[in-house]
Amino acid sequence: MFQKILIANRGEIALRIQRACRELGIATVAVHSTADAEAMHVRLADESVCIGPPAAKDSYLNIPSILSAAAITGADAIHPGYGFLSENANFAEMVDAHGLTFIGPSADHISMMGDKIAAKTAMAAVGVPLVPGSDGGVPDLDTARTVASRIGYPVLIKAAAGGGGRGMKVAKGPEELEDAFRLARTESRAAFGNDAVYIEKYLDKPRHIELQIMADNHGSVVHFGERDCSLQRRHQKLLEEAGSPAISAEQRDQLGEVATAALRKLGYRNAGTLEFLYQDGQFAFIEMNTRLQVEHPVTEMLCGIDLVREQIRLAAGARLGYEQRDVQFNGHAIEARITAEDPHTFVPTPGRVTAFHAPGGLGVRVDSALYAGYFVPPYYDSLVAKLIVHAPTRTEAINRMRRALDEFAVVGIQTTIPLHRRIVDDAAFQRGDYTIHWLERFVAG
Numbered sequence: 001m002f003q004k005i006l007i008a009n010r011g012e013i014a015l016r017i018q019r020a021c022r023e024l025g026i027a028t029v030a031v032h033s034t035a036d037a038e039a040m041h042v043r044l045a046d047e048s049v050c051i052g053p054p055a056a057k058d059s060y061l062n063i064p065s066i067l068s069a070a071a072i073t074g075a076d077a078i079h080p081g082y083g084f085l086s087e088n089a090n091f092a093e094m095v096d097a098h099g100l101t102f103i104g105p106s107a108d109h110i111s112m113m114g115d116k117i118a119a120k121t122a123m124a125a126v127g128v129p130l131v132p133g134s135d136g137g138v139p140d141l142d143t144a145r146t147v148a149s150r151i152g153y154p155v156l157i158k159a160a161a162g163g164g165g166r167g168m169k170v171a172k173g174p175e176e177l178e179d180a181f182r183l184a185r186t187e188s189r190a191a192f193g194n195d196a197v198y199i200e201k202y203l204d205k206p207r208h209i210e211l212q213i214m215a216d217n218h219g220s221v222v223h224f225g226e227r228d229c230s231l232q233r234r235h236q237k238l239l240e241e242a243g244s245p246a247i248s249a250e251q252r253d254q255l256g257e258v259a260t261a262a263l264r265k266l267g268y269r270n271a272g273t274l275e276f277l278y279q280d281g282q283f284a285f286i287e288m289n290t291r292l293q294v295e296h297p298v299t300e301m302l303c304g305i306d307l308v309r310e311q312i313r314l315a316a317g318a319r320l321g322y323e324q325r326d327v328q329f330n331g332h333a334i335e336a337r338i339t340a341e342d343p344h345t346f347v348p349t350p351g352r353v354t355a356f357h358a359p360g361g362l363g364v365r366v367d368s369a370l371y372a373g374y375f376v377p378p379y380y381d382s383l384v385a386k387l388i389v390h391a392p393t394r395t396e397a398i399n400r401m402r403r404a405l406d407e408f409a410v411v412g413i414q415t416t417i418p419l420h421r422r423i424v425d426d427a428a429f430q431r432g433d434y435t436i437h438w439l440e441r442f443v444a445g
């Protein structure tokens with residue numbers, strides 16, 4: 001087992017990883033930018049190293065700085081969290097080249113899944129159903145026209161290097177294709193330095209359902225059930241549930257069998273999430289995330305498992321030590337992502353938190369690095385807290401979420417707590433009757 005882990009991240013996820021390390025008796029190294037010197041993840045770590053100025057490219061994305069921090073502190077492994085360098089194959093390779101362990105999959109799998117065209121090709125080859133679309137990349141407008149008329153409009157042009165919903169454009173009919181194609185390429189080049197795009201059928205009423213898997217280095221793969229992440233704004237998730245109100249236990253088992261068999265064939269290891277769109281009773285793969293996800297706590301609550309502990313154990317070479325039938329799904333869990341944003345306009349609201357009171361009680365979990373007096377810096381993602389509830393039934397989980405949101409006080413900055421409060425009171429949400437398009441309309445209305 002590792003003696004000391006460097007956590008190459010900040011905020012709530014850095015704390016989350018520290019907690020798992022501490023329970024395993026592993027020392028932790030925090031890294032931080034100059035803007036984060038007072039951050040909670042620095043205060044609670046065993047050691048900390050400043051890795052650069054506020055801009056992420058100079059600090060949390062600065063590979064030489066992070067590797068130097070690992071070397072001078074004698075860390076033997078690096079956990080990347082989510083975002084930042086977590087899906088950077090070059091980073092994973094350099095961590096290995098420096099004799100450290102990258103807590104995650106192999107660099108080859110990271111780069112395969114990071115190219116969404118390659119990911120779809122690889123998944124199709126191991127029997128995973130895809131959203132209908134182009135067979136690989138679409139190099140020019142003529143090809144785009146041919147593909148679009150074959151699969152039928154509306155279509156979605158997507159960036160091969162996509163992430164965070166960027167580089168994605170809908171064409172409702174042939175007259176919109178040229179603009180959508182050019183815009184998707186331009187946006188993708190600007191965001192990712194890569195303008196490769198592909199085309200998918202645009203689904204009009206899908207749910208986003210993803211499956212959590214965990215694989216050891218010895219060929220065993222299990223899944224921990226699905227999360228329903230359909231509540232999105234601008235393709236970004238706001239509230240997640242486990243399990244999905246839309247699928248049955250049999251569907252979960254079937255999807256799990258397909259996904260775990262596929263990853264076994266690919267020789268995948270450590271944590272991963274397969275994302276699907278679900279419509280008219282069919283699952284269709286869209287992408288795979290080769291890292292821990294923001295919404296992993298709903299799965300932890302549902303299955304009673306510490307996914308970060310598992311990641312660390314497996315990265316150290318341990319065997320899973322249990323089988324699919326040992327994984328239990330109990331009750332229902334919901335996570336609300338609370339961001340430092342105006343709940344109506346979504347304009348970021350960095351600033352000083354003057355008072356902070358987190359909710360508690362049975363089945364309530366708060367993953368947050370906030371504290372009274374903390375200054376939320378303007379440089380990073382606006383996520384400031386995740387409120388997770390767990391209860392025997394979905395109805396009880398919703399009631400618990402409402403109660404916990406009412407107790408939650410963040411004073412000094414605006415947050416999206418009032419928006420979540422409105423969502424849980426909505427009749428359609430309570431019926432579980434929503435698709436990926438529902439929240440945009442809810443927010444606008």
Ligand code: ADP
Pocket residue numbers: 131156162163164165166200201202203204206208232235275277286287436
């Ligand atoms: P990113 O990596 O940028 O997050 P994804 O491929 O994961 O991109 O898609 C993000 C979201 O965009 C999905 O959760 C879904 O809401 C929407 N989306 C993606 N593909 C389609 C599609 N073919 N039809 C309709 N919506 C889609």
